[in-house]
Amino acid sequence: MSFRKMKDTIDYGDTVILHIGYDNMLPIMIAKGETMQTKFGAVKHSSLVGKQYGTKIQCSKGWVFVLQPTPELWTLSLPHRTQILYSTDISMIIFQLDLKPGSIVAEAGTGSGSLSHAILRTIQPSGQLLTFEFHGERCDKARQEFAEHGLSEFVTVTHRDVCGEGFQLDHLVDAVFLDLPKPWECIASAKNAIKREGGRICTFSPCIEQVQRSCEELSKNNFTDIVTVECLARNFNIQYAKLQNVLPSDVPLAANGDSVNCGTEEDESKQKSHKKVKKAPESFLNKAQDNQVKTAVHNYCFSSAIPTIAMQGHTGFLTFASLYYH
Amino acid sequence: MSFRKMKDTIDYGDTVILHIGYDNMLPIMIAKGETMQTKFGAVKHSSLVGKQYGTKIQCSKGWVFVLQPTPELWTLSLPHRTQILYSTDISMIIFQLDLKPGSIVAEAGTGSGSLSHAILRTIQPSGQLLTFEFHGERCDKARQEFAEHGLSEFVTVTHRDVCGEGFQLDHLVDAVFLDLPKPWECIASAKNAIKREGGRICTFSPCIEQVQRSCEELSKNNFTDIVTVECLARNFNIQYAKLQNVLPSDVPLAANGDSVNCGTEEDESKQKSHKKVKKAPESFLNKAQDNQVKTAVHNYCFSSAIPTIAMQGHTGFLTFASLYYH
Amino acid sequence: MTDIQEGDHVVFKRDGLSRVYQMRRNREVYFERSKFKVDDLIGQPYGSTFEIDRGKLVKFEQEKVVQLKETISSLPGADNRNLLDAESNQKMSKDDIMKMKDEGITGEKIIEELIENSETFKGKTEFSQAKYLKKKKKKHILVFTVLRPTPRLVMEIFSKEPGKICNLRPDTLSQLLNYGNVMYGSNVAVVETCQGLVLASLLQRMGGEGKLIQLVPNTSNSVCRQVMDYFNFPKEHLDNVYMFPLDTFSTITDDTEETDGNSAANLNLETSSEKTVTAPTDAASTDGGDSSIDSKTLMTVGGVLVESSDKSDQSENAALLNIPGKAAPSTDVAEANDVTMKDNDALIENAAGGEVIGGKRQLPPNRDLQRQLKLQKQKEAGQIIRNKQLDSLILACKYNPLPILMTMLEFLPPSRPVVVYCQYLEPLVECYTQIKKKGIGLQLRLSETWFREYQVLPQRTHPLMNMSGTGGYLLTFMTVQPVIEKVQS
Amino acid sequence: MTDIQEGDHVVFKRDGLSRVYQMRRNREVYFERSKFKVDDLIGQPYGSTFEIDRGKLVKFEQEKVVQLKETISSLPGADNRNLLDAESNQKMSKDDIMKMKDEGITGEKIIEELIENSETFKGKTEFSQAKYLKKKKKKHILVFTVLRPTPRLVMEIFSKEPGKICNLRPDTLSQLLNYGNVMYGSNVAVVETCQGLVLASLLQRMGGEGKLIQLVPNTSNSVCRQVMDYFNFPKEHLDNVYMFPLDTFSTITDDTEETDGNSAANLNLETSSEKTVTAPTDAASTDGGDSSIDSKTLMTVGGVLVESSDKSDQSENAALLNIPGKAAPSTDVAEANDVTMKDNDALIENAAGGEVIGGKRQLPPNRDLQRQLKLQKQKEAGQIIRNKQLDSLILACKYNPLPILMTMLEFLPPSRPVVVYCQYLEPLVECYTQIKKKGIGLQLRLSETWFREYQVLPQRTHPLMNMSGTGGYLLTFMTVQPVIEKVQS
Known part of the structure; x- marks a missing residue:
């Protein structure tokens, strides 16, 4: 039930997210007699029941947090059965498909259910997700997950290759999402699935050639407002930077970010608050900078938002289109 | 001569850049008896002779600066005969083609000579640029410009459609640059133009389909290390921002950018230094902000680097490749 | 309800441009430099396409659209070596075109004349011809689709500002x-x-249930919620919207039941001071077009009558549009440039919505009742906050987010998402640093998005030549209960 | 000189990876986990490709490369629905592979065995097969090309740090x-x-003429110029490189000829203090691999013996690599991940260049002569600066750029370009603000670059899945003479 509504405390049957670190989250379903092993020690499920979501839990070798799942947390912690969609693209898809409570959506394929969970959050309780997956085992897993998450009544998982067999839906849905190797093969069938009053479609494709064929096919099928976009998240790290003034700075500095002459002690305390962000590397950095202090008393200090050097360069192209009254 | 070497003062025959505004620069060749009309008034050529480059010149209705041209300034002020390449791409091309004094380069087409000037700066005085242009008039104009700029001895402008007729060069050049609608048609000819010991090639194409055909053809012709890249310049405006604190701020702010409680007078003086950046709009902004001061004494003030909202979204794809000893 | 009803706000959409209008019989609207009555739209299904033919609405057939598309298919690479200044090659003057329009000649006919009078059209490549045709069609033939407003469409209204x-x-x-x-x-x-765009988008996602509390700086200032009107929300949905002034915040920090009385007193004080301040606002609203028509609805929402005439916003926006940056939009013909300028002017004139001529006005309802209702809802909102019943906190404002964030976090239960949007990066760096320092946020993330659009056409696929340089910055995290709980293991 | 000479620094290049080695007879090098002697490379033309076959260099034929390319051509879209964990489907263990290698079995043979022992290879799509083959070939067959160093190639050395x-x-x-x-x-x-990468790139563009003055913080600190060695610059080119300590700046601010004496005195003072400081630096250099070999050349360049053991650099770099960001590289097989880790380790060990085993060392030359030469060049550099003979100013350092910029601008003639690079945005905002305020820069521009690489393959064209999030920021402008000159009009 923890996916349908925000809750205060943990009950048996809830799926919770054990937050061990920024890139280390484990989803667990709370069951009697079960125990979860984490790198900080074991956590007995029963001991979590009745606890408030967001609580810091002491384990034998450290602590973890227990969070109520959101589709965004789920996307970061779910078991991968396929390549998955991430929240930057997912957000755009939900928005561009005009989804809201009550929307009826067709999705192919289900994959690992990353997008499905976000769709379900938005369209429940009056909407329906009709999701199609050609891979039998994945179908079963998805169905099981939706059931565990209390979402079964809002979703129908169908085991079918829509590329060959089509959606077999007759003017029923508000929106169609296609994440398939050959989306263009399903566009005619998608058109037939969309309500007479019109609707929206989205295809996700990693390669531009797929986009080109999809756009052609969309156009042929009288879809309009065809738009292809790309969204890339660029994350920033906050770093406390200290640049040596190799010449005496007689220039008055502007309003921004600079305690010139910042001493070592003062910095140390400021940096402590940052140490959690980057553990080992920063301590090296501190040492290195401290050495420099010997030769230069003056430093220019500031908090800097630095884009992460390694970033996701591409996920896929999102093509959106409208089908008007038809 | 002003393109070949940095000079101190202006002579007859020099091409100079009249800098009227950030996006308003005029290239003029200093000639006896000539007068240049600008929106700030007329400038007699003869009056500039002997003046130092970089001088601020008083005209009847304002002042302009007179700068010595660099290829970068030339790119921003040259007469457009075609779409031109800009300095972000040009810098990448020169770098990736491994150009340096002494390099021999084949270029097709010459276009408006934007890239040519940057190539010539880098390869002169011992290098040679062999540039090809299929449009007769453009050829003549380019030849004339190179002569005026004192660059004739380093460049040969040939009137030819290299797509049909090829470069007709036998293992002579270090690098080839292609900015043509169908670059793939010239790749075999480019290969033959490149020195036996090897060299580099670059093609510039706006559409991905052109890139795909070029890459295929490069591969077929034993070019290796084929890499396609895109460079986009993102410019920042510096804006002095003032955000209202709608709640009393009892939170100690970090090292950075914030004179909380900054009063109106103080801000005014700070903002004056920024007024030149954005004229009319900022004065409106000041008024609007001043009004807010009545209801809120506390503001959070900082200099902010804001990416320009409207930016160049695409110029073209740059494909680079190596031809090794052949 | 798939047909357009009288009173509906609808979107007129053509290419990348959207405008919102309220449907009223006998009302004339301006859209893309044309003036016409919208009566004939009422009763038509949403998603219908219309053409303005000599000042009149005509239903547009689908086939025409397709035909236009097929014209544009040619290979690139052919050279336009002789084309430099397209404008000077046109024998027809702007006056000629205006005259034809005045004479009631159709857009199609005008384009035909333009082609015949172009010295260079025949020498152009097929691709260039198609491009020329498309441009002229956009200028001289006004075709648009009438759509139900969605956040996506309404957002397009603001794409140029x-x-x-x-x-x-x-x-x-x-x-x-x-x-x-x-x-x-x-x-x-x-x-x-x-x-009101964020407010409306949130309300739509809430589907008629839950509480949407808009925190405003103080009781005396008006807030602009203009966009809320565009969505035709049913009354039951609007009833879920609350307004809570942040300057009454001290009233909810005491936990005792007694403070409720205090709070009410405080609120009364605030409200009386508001009386004098709102007067000029109301006066201004009378020349605010049809906004007073919806004032009754807005009252029940619990807000004061709100106004879009936020001058600081407009000038801020002007500053942002006139940035001395380098990226210049690539319009190669002077004429096209001209059009853009005009469009922009119109846009500023109309504020965000469509300009409407005529339309009857209603008298403002009982002001006392209005004030009482407002106070009641304000109190309810305060209780929700105090009782820690919030599920999420969302900031997207021009105020310094840090004090608001730190104050509100006290009232947010653990394991709840917080999203702070800001058009500047620096304030979010401050927020990030504080959250990190206090250890009160998990999955703390500061990011921006690179958003890029593509042209996908046969043999001519590439990213668009112009793009948006910034869409602002986002700080996201989950609240936590930092007190450690020991559990069995 | 198209053949590799003894003493040359050369680049070994394979795919996106480059390393620099100096060619010496009888010297063994480590490259991509292989150890081999480079003797056979001497006399070969630059641009030749070699394979390491059981520890020996073998010339590689072009045809093979092409064949490998052609294997990789298949249509996408076929589904790998049964593939989840590729590693567990391989019957051969890592030990098996190591054993085969020890037995001297070729990479080609090992790959054949791997394919035969893969349970899933036959079930894979043609595309997946090709991808698998490519990956295995990269791992088990070491093919590389020997190239003349260029800034482009040398830069690749640092692509991972x-x-x-x-x-x-x-x-x-x-x-x-x-x-x-x-x-x-x-x-x-x-x-x-x-x-030294920027220094070397500049020197190459200067083509053996002009003066390249490297401004360093002070006489006592060593600066790392390691990359300068890689370019095989002739002595005449290196003679144009000067070093000027910024802490002696006061000596050139006086304009009289007399100050030259003063300056020299100052310099002497600085130099003597340097004596004690440089000692440990020199000591450290003896275990710095083959860097001492080139010390003689460096002396004539006018610098002290320079060292790459800049610890703050390394840790800074480590901090940047271990950023807690979200973008994860998409390696789907654990094995591949493993390799990356190892490569990284090796990289840090080798610093930027290739690790070299053996190689003779020379004794340092006369230290007194060295100091005198240095002083002489320093004085010359000071004169160039004082006489305003600079054509451009370029900053790309980890120091606060503002004081350096403002000091140096005094000595730059008008109409000269200035480029300030910084890995942080904030210091450049300060510089921008000052230049703007003082009105001493035209075409002032603060920018960053979005740099993106594409995979272009039939039916599989897309931007690379991983990219660099930042390449730093640039401030560029032209100096001007702010005094107004009245001219005839």
């Missing part, structure tokens, strides 16, 4: 809604200065 | 060179802490 909505872009707004975990029945606290 | 060169990327370095208007005969002042 993003400063009005704090530079929000579809990518950032969409993330704000998703990372905020907004869903049916959510209790959401929001601070926004985006004309 | 950009922190060592202040996050410079090809796009930013290239703009730094172009906007700096560096050309044959330029007089350039530069401050760099990029291991």
Whole structure:
């Protein structure tokens, strides 16, 4: 039930997210007699029941947090059965498909259910997700997950290759999402699935050639407002930077970010608050900078938002289109 | 001569850049008896002779600066005969083609000579640029410009459609640059133009389909290390921002950018230094902000680097490749 | 309800341009330099396409659209070596065109004349011909589709003046809604200065359940919620919207039941001071077009009558549009440039919505009742906050987010998402640093989005030549209970 | 000189990876986990490709490369629905592979065995097969090309640890060179802490003429110029490189001829204090691999013996690599991940260049002569600066750029380009604000570059899945003479 509504405390049957670190989250379903092993020690499920979501839990070798799942947390912690969609693209898809409570959506394929969970959050309780997956085992897993998450009544998982067999839906849905190797093969069938009053479609494709064929096919099928976009998240790290003034700075500095002459002690305390962000590397950095202090008393200090050097360069192209009254 | 070497003062025959505004620069060749009309008034050529480059010149209705041209300034002020390449791409091309004094380069087409000037700066005085242009008039104009700029001895402008007729060069050049609608048609000819010991090639194409055909053809012709890249310049405006604190701020702010409680007078003086950046709009902004001061004494003030909202979204794809000893 | 009803706000959409109009019989609207009555739209299904033919609405057949598309198919690479200044090659003057229009000649006919009078058209490549045709069609033939407003469409209204909505872009707004975990029945606290766009988007995602509390700086200032009107929300949905002034915050920090009385007293004080301040606002509203028509609805929402005449917004926006940056839009013909300028002017004139001529006005309702209702809802909102019943906190405003964030976090239960949007990076660095320092946020993330659009056409696929340089920055995290709980293991 | 000479520094290049080695007979090198002697490379033409076959260099035929390419051509879209964990489907263990290698079995043979022992290979799509083959070939067959070092190739050495060169990327370095208007005969002042990469790139563009003045913080600190060695610059070119300590700056601010004496005195003072400081530096250099070999050359360049053991650099870099960001590289097989880790380790061990085993060492030359030469060049550099003979100023360092910029601008003639590169945005905002305020720069521009690489393959074209999030920021402008000159009009 923890996916349908925000809750205060943990009950048996809830799926919770054990937050061990920024890139280390484990989803667990709370069951009697079960125990979860984490790198900080074991956590007995029963001991979590009745606890408030967001609580810091002491384990034998450290602590973890227990969070109520959101589709965004789920996307970061779910078991991968396929390549998955991430929240930057997912957000755009939900928005561009005009989804809201009550929307009826067709999705192919289900994959690992990353997008499905976000769709379900938005369209429940009056909407329906009709999701199609050609891979039998994945179908079963998805169905099981939706059931565990209390979402079964809002979703129908169908085991079918829509590329060959089509959606077999007759003017029923508000929106169609296609994440398939050959989306263009399903566009005619998608058109037939969309309500007479019109609707929206989205295809996700990693390669531009797929986009080109999809756009052609969309156009042929009288879809309009065809738009292809790309969204890339660029994350920033906050770093406390200290640049040596190799010449005496007689220039008055502007309003921004600079305690010139910042001493070592003062910095140390400021940096402590940052140490959690980057553990080992920063301590090296501190040492290195401290050495420099010997030769230069003056430093220019500031908090800097630095884009992460390694970033996701591409996920896929999102093509959106409208089908008007038809 | 002003393109070949940095000079101190202006002579007859020099091409100079009249800098009227950030996006308003005029290239003029200093000639006896000539007068240049600008929106700030007329400038007699003869009056500039002997003046130092970089001088601020008083005209009847304002002042302009007179700068010595660099290829970068030339790119921003040259007469457009075609779409031109800009300095972000040009810098990448020169770098990736491994150009340096002494390099021999084949270029097709010459276009408006934007890239040519940057190539010539880098390869002169011992290098040679062999540039090809299929449009007769453009050829003549380019030849004339190179002569005026004192660059004739380093460049040969040939009137030819290299797509049909090829470069007709036998293992002579270090690098080839292609900015043509169908670059793939010239790749075999480019290969033959490149020195036996090897060299580099670059093609510039706006559409991905052109890139795909070029890459295929490069591969077929034993070019290796084929890499396609895109460079986009993102410019920042510096804006002095003032955000209202709608709640009393009892939170100690970090090292950075914030004179909380900054009063109106103080801000005014700070903002004056920024007024030149954005004229009319900022004065409106000041008024609007001043009004807010009545209801809120506390503001959070900082200099902010804001990416320009409207930016160049695409110029073209740059494909680079190596031809090794052949 | 798939047909357009009288009173509906609808979107007129053509290419990348959207405008919102309210449907009233006998009302004339301006759209893309044309003036026409909208009567004939009422009763038509949403999604219908119309053409303005000599000042009259005509239903547009689908086939024409397709035909236009097929014209544009040619190979690139052919050279236009002789084309430099297209404008001087046109024998017809602007006056000629205006005259033809005055004579009631159709757009199609005008384009035919333009082609015949172009010296260079025949020498152009097929691709260039198609491009020319497309441009002229856009200028001389006005075709648009009438659609039900959605956040996506309404957002397009602001695409040329993003400063009005704090530079929000579809990518950032969409993330704000998703990372905020907004869903049916959510209790959401929001601070926004985006004309009501964020408010409306949130309300739609709540589907008629839950509470949407808009935090505003103080009781005396008006807030602009203009965009809320565009969505034709039923009254039951609007009833879920609350307004809570942040300057009455001290009234809810005491936990005792007694303080409720105190709070009410405080609120009364605030309200009386508001009396004098709102007067000029109301006066201004009378020349605000049809906004007073919906004032009754707005009253029940619990807000004061709100106004879009936020001057600081407009000038801020102007500043942002006139940036001395380098990226210049690549319009190669002077004429096209001209059009853009005109469009822009119209846009500023009309504010965000469509300009409407005529339309009857109603008298403002009982002001006392209005004030009482407002106070009641304000109190309810305060209780929700105090009782820690919020499911998410969302900030997208031109105020310094840090004090608001730190104050509100006290009232947010653990394991709840927080999203702070800001058009500047620096304030979010401050927020990030504080949250990190206090250890009160998990999955803390500061990001921006690179949002890029593509032209996908046979043999001519490439990213668009112009793009948006910034859609603002997002700080997202989950609240936690930092006290350690020991459990059995 | 198209053949590799003994003593040359050469680049070994394979795919996206480059390493620099100096060619010496009888010397063994480590490259991509292989150890081999380079003797056979001497006398071969640059651009030749070699394979390491059981520890020996073998010339590689072009045809093989082409064949490998053709294997990789298949349509996408076929589904790998049964593939989840590729590693567990391989019957051969890592030990098996190691054993085969020890037995001297070729890489080709090992790959054949791997395919035969893969349970899933036959079930894979043609595309997946090709991908698998490519990956295995990269791992088990070591083919590389020997190239003459260029800034482009040398830069690749740092592609996995950009922190060592202040996050410079090809796009930013290239703009730094172009906007700096560096050309044959330029007089350039530069401050760099990029291991000498910027210095070397500038020197190459100067083509053996002009003066390249490296401004360093002070006489006592050593600066790393390691990359300068890689370019095999002739002595005449290196003679144009000067070093000027910024802490002796006061000596050139007085304009009289007399100050030259003063300056010399000052310099002497500085130099004597340096004596004690440089001692440990020299001591450290003896275990710095083959860097002492080139010390003689470096002396004539006018610098002290320089060292790459800049610890702060390394840790800074480590900090930048271990960022807690979200973008995870998409390696789907654990084995591949493993390899990356190992490569990384090796990289850090080797610093930027290739690790070399053996190689004779020379004794340091006369230290007194060295100091005298240094002093002489320092004085010359001071004169060039004082006489305002600089053509451009380029900063790319980890120091606060503002004081250096404002000091140096006094000595730059008008109409000269200035380029300030910084890996942080904030210091450049300060510089921008000052230049703007003082009105001493035209075409002032603060920018960053979005640099993106594409995979272009039939039916599989898309931007690369991983990219660099930042290549630093650039501030560019032209100096001006702010005094107004009245002229005839």
